[in-house]
Each structure stands twice: as C-alpha cells, then as structure tokens.
Amino acid sequence: MDAFNGANGANGANGANGANGANGANGANGAEGLAAVVATGGALRPMGVSPWPSVEQAPAADGGASVIWRGHPAPRVHPLPSLDDLLEAQPPWNGVANAATLLRRGFPEGPADSKTASGALAAELQRYLPTESVFSGWTFNNLAVVAMGEFAAAAAWTKHEKALRALLPDADGTACELGMLADLVAFRDGVQGEALAQRQGIIPYFQALAGFTADSHRETTRLCTLALAIGELAVMHYKHIFNRARPSELCPMLLPAVQVPGHAAFPSGHATESHLVARLLADVLPERHPSRPLLLPLAHRIAINREVLGLHYRSDSVAGELLAGLLHQDILDFIGWKPKDGLMHGEQLLIPAAADRPDNPTSDSLLARLMAAAQREWHPPTT
Known part of the structure; x- marks a missing residue:
C-alpha cells in the first residue's frame, strides 16, 4: 500500500472527508461559484513580467550558446526554442556544487580565501544531491x-x-x-x-x-x-x-x-x-x-x-x-x-x-x- 501511503501524511486524513464533495452528482454545481464572481464584477487577472527563453550565441571569444531569459509584461508572438536546443545550451544543474555559482549567489567570503571556502561548501553540498528522480509527494x-x-x-x-x-x-x-x-x-x-x-x-x-x-x-x-x-x-x-x-x-x-x-x-x-x-x-x-x-x-x-x-x-x-x-x-x-x-x-x-x-x-x-x-x-x- 506504499503508493497510497507515500508522503501523504496528514493530507490523506484531511482530504478523506473533504472529498465528500464528490457526493451525489451535486459536484457539478461547482461552476456556480464562477457565476457568483462574474456577477460581482468579474475575476481579477493580475499581469506580471513573465520570462521567455532564447538560445543565444556568446561572444566570439567564448563561442558557446547559452539560454537567456527575458521578462515580458504581455504575451507576444515569438518562436520558442526547441527543448533539444534549450538542453544543449543549458549547463547541467549541480545544486550549488560550484564555487563560482556560490560566489555569484552571494555566499559570504571565507576568512582567508573566499574561493576556497566556497569550494569546500560546494563539495559538501554535492553529497546531498538526489540520486533518483521519483516523486514521493502524491496526495x-x-x-x-x-x-x-x-x-x-x-x-x-x-x-x-x-x-x-x-x-x-x-x-x-x-x-x-x-x-x-x-x-x-x-x-x-x-x-x-x-x-x-x-x-x-x-x-x-x-x-x-x-x-x-x-x-x-x-x-x-x-x-x-x-x-x-x-x-x-x-x-x-x-x-x-x-x-x-x-x-x-x-x-x-x-x-x-x-x-x-x-x-x-x-x-x-x-x-x-x-x-x-x-x-x-x-x-x-x-x-x-x-x-x-x-x-x-x-x-x-x-x-x-x-x-x-x-x-x-x-x-x-x-x-x-x-x-x-x-x-x-x-x-x-x-x-x-x-x-x-x-x-x-x-x-x-x-x-x-x-x-x-x-x-x-x-x-x-x-x-x-x-x-x-x-x-x-x-x-x-x-x-
């Protein structure tokens, strides 16, 4: 029964009674809530600055491609890079197991050599990277x-x-x-x-x-x-x-x-x-x-x-x-x-x-x- 127990924890106990809303066939009336929102003036639709990816070549001295994300306040017509192109241009993620990444993200400098301090932490954090990709949080x-x-x-x-x-x-x-x-x-x-x-x-x-x-x-x-x-x-x-x-x-x-x-x-x-x-x-x-x-x-x-x-x-x-x-x-x-x-x-x-x-x-x-x-x-x- 592990698939049902998983990491649900209290979610199962809470959801068990709440799921009674599936009762009868009255659940179909749930759309009435939307009608109530519309009747009171319409739903809110916040707009932010949403990222959009592109694959761009680095300067000639470097010669490689990289993934660049730019924010846009509204939808626009622009082709998305293919998944293959994105994966080819994106370096693998190693958590924060890279000293330069740690420095760039604000890791405090060590008392003598900040790069050495960052490198030591990066090596330690490498031990905690997950070894498998299996979801354990099913509700x-x-x-x-x-x-x-x-x-x-x-x-x-x-x-x-x-x-x-x-x-x-x-x-x-x-x-x-x-x-x-x-x-x-x-x-x-x-x-x-x-x-x-x-x-x-x-x-x-x-x-x-x-x-x-x-x-x-x-x-x-x-x-x-x-x-x-x-x-x-x-x-x-x-x-x-x-x-x-x-x-x-x-x-x-x-x-x-x-x-x-x-x-x-x-x-x-x-x-x-x-x-x-x-x-x-x-x-x-x-x-x-x-x-x-x-x-x-x-x-x-x-x-x-x-x-x-x-x-x-x-x-x-x-x-x-x-x-x-x-x-x-x-x-x-x-x-x-x-x-x-x-x-x-x-x-x-x-x-x-x-x-x-x-x-x-x-x-x-x-x-x-x-x-x-x-x-x-x-x-x-x-x-």
Missing part, C-alpha cells in the same frame, strides 16, 4: 484519479445500459411516481436537515454507523472516498445516456427544497454512491461487525431522502441501487476478489457479506491495494 485525491483511470480502462462499467433501461418507467409509471413524490412532501420538515447534510457528504453517516473516522481508519475512509468518485463517474455516464427529466420539470408543484442539480435524474447519484460505499464497507468490515445489517438500510435512507426533497423518482433510487451492485461486481472482478452471498429476501439483498480476498491476489492496481489496506485496518494480524 490521495490525485492517486484516486489514477485509481479511477485504471478501473475505467479495464472494467466493464459501461455495459450496464440494458439492465438499467429495464427499470425506466413509461409515461403512466412516471405519473404514478409523481403522485408518490407529492405524498412525500409532507415529510420534508422532518427530514430536511438530514437530507441537506447528506447533500454535502454521505461518508460521515457511514463513519458514524460503523464507528470510524479518517484518523482511526484512514484507508477505510479513503476507500469510501474512492467509491464516491467511481460512483459519480458511472452515474454521470448513464445520466447522460437516459437524460431523464427531473420530477419538478414535470410537476412544478413539488417545488424542491434545494436547487435542482444541473444534470439528469436517472439513475440517482446519491443512491448509487451510498449503496456502493455500503457494499465496499461490507467487504472490509469483520464478518460479525454490528453495523453490517444497517449498511444497506442507511443507503436506502439516503436515497429516499433525495426523493423527499423532490429531486428523484423512486425508480431513480432503485436504478442507483442496481448500478451500485453492478459496479461492486465490476470492482471485485477487477481486483480479483470473490463475492459471497449475503442474506436475501426474495431477490433483495438485506445484509451483504464480505468478499473473499485471495491469498495471492492477481491485481496490483491501486484499487486492489487500497481494498487490502482498508481490510487490514479491521483485521489486524494475529501474533
């Missing part, structure tokens, strides 16, 4: 993008359109769903505070349920964060395909309690992401953890709260649950883990079981390493 948010790219390139997450389309009601079914939403309006006062909090983040609710924090279970929190990102990637893909109108577009009397997100309704982002978080948590939690029976009920509750707000039809939530199950299977296939049957009620999963992690995993992807690290947090090695 989790950026590693999550890498993990999403690995998953998106290899998994079958784009092949679920047929299964989802089967849940999309016809006009009569939609009319019945609008009637259902009208009945749910009566619950808004009681649920609005909770629903608005879940609009900003669902991970804190799962943390409270299972009893962990970003500090106590960093990798588990990161796994939940990555689940949100994968869920959002997939849900936006299918929202664009189905392009279903929001309920309030067909029935304005629903008067949603919050601004309607700037994307289509089907499937529900909150339903998809909360169910995916629940299933992945079930994979890493101990088999008899007391929160296990409540993981899916919490996901259902989060999804229904979005219906109460007037943002989603019931079928949006059901489709989100289905998509989460399909994505969960895609993830397990991708990392080489084997699913196990949970407690079923007819065709409905009530209590998910933990997936089997192979002794010799075939996948070395970032997602596989994160799953294994999160599981180890709940299953410490026995001595």
